[in-house]
Amino acid sequence: MHGYQHRDQAGIVQFERTPIEDRLQFSNTYDLLGHGAGVDPDAPAISFISNGGRYGEPEVFSYRRLVERVTQTANLLHDLGMGRTDVVSYLLPNLPQSHFVLWGGEATGVVNPINPMLEPGTIAEICRAAGSKVLVVAGRGVDPAIWAKGTAVRAEVDSIETMIVVGAPGDEADGVVGYDRVIDRYRTDRL
Numbered sequence: 657m658h659g660y661q662h663r664d665q666a667g668i669v670q671f672e673r674t675p676i677e678d679r680l681q682f683s684n685t686y687d688l689l690g691h692g693a694g695v696d697p698d699a700p701a702i703s704f705i706s707n708g709g710r711y712g713e714p715e716v717f718s719y720r721r722l723v724e725r726v727t728q729t730a731n732l733l734h735d736l737g738m739g740r741t742d743v744v745s746y747l748l749p750n751l752p753q754s755h756f757v758l759w760g761g762e763a764t765g766v767v768n769p770i771n772p773m774l775e776p777g778t779i780a781e782i783c784r785a786a787g788s789k790v791l792v793v794a795g796r797g798v799d800p801a802i803w804a805k806g807t808a809v810r811a812e813v814d815s816i817e818t819m820i821v822v823g824a825p826g827d828e829a830d831g832v833v834g835y836d837r838v839i840d841r842y843r844t845d846r847l
Contacts, residue, residue: 686763686847689726693719704752717752724844725752729760731842736790736818736833738765745783746792747772747802747809753822753835757792763847765789772799776808783813791816792835795824 682688693701697720704715717725733744744761745768748754754769761767768786770779772794783791791813793806803821810819819832826834 684763685759686726686730689759690723693723695719702752702755715752722755725756725839726759726763727844727847728839728842729756730763730847731760732820732833732835732839733761733764733790734847735842736820738789740765742766742789743768743786744790744792745770745786745788747779747806748792748794748822749799749802751794751798751822753792757820772802772805776805776812779805780809780812783809783816787815788813789815790818790820792820792822795821798823 682691698718700716701719701722702717704717705711706715738744738761742765744757744765746754746757746761747770748757749772758767758769766786768782768788770782772779774782791806791810794802796803803824806819806821810816817831820826820835821832822835824834825837826832828834
């Protein structure tokens with residue numbers, strides 16, 4: 657047993673001699689995703705089953721499409737005024753858009769995923785503490801409870817300038833952007 661630990665310790669010491677900057681090929685998740693997608697761009701990255709009755713017909717996103725949607729989402733958030741230190745919070749169930757917002761938000765600024773099962777008051781406190789500038793929520797047709805929580809939180813948190821709704825058209829005059837309606841306006845090839 658002692659010899660095994662010694663080999664582990666020696667390996668750790670050797671590993672630690674190399675500065676982290678020399679070990680890492682990528683410094684951010686966006687570049688890492690792009691590199692990974694380049695290995696096999698047409699391979700399935702996400703298979704989404706919208707309900708149990710459709711398990712045989714998943715919506716499949718290839719790695720290429722995943723990176724394109726992440727890029728479009730980052731560009732949308734940038735267009736909404738998000739910068740490196742601005743926060744996008746989201747209340748979403750497990751949807752493909754959850755991944756697009758998570759990784760696209762990281763490419764643009766700071767991401768704050770919030771458990772949509774929390775009470776609106778708690779969600780509002782989290783958004784206030786984070787200084788959320790954008791709030792992404794599931795639309796009424798996707799999840800009525802999340803939609804109701806999102807609208808209540810938006811009304812309570814002054815820092816939220818824009819709400820993005822997934823699975824609904826939105827109301828841009830009221831500061832609610834329909835993600836699915838606008839996302840294809842944005843570039844897929846670069847930030």
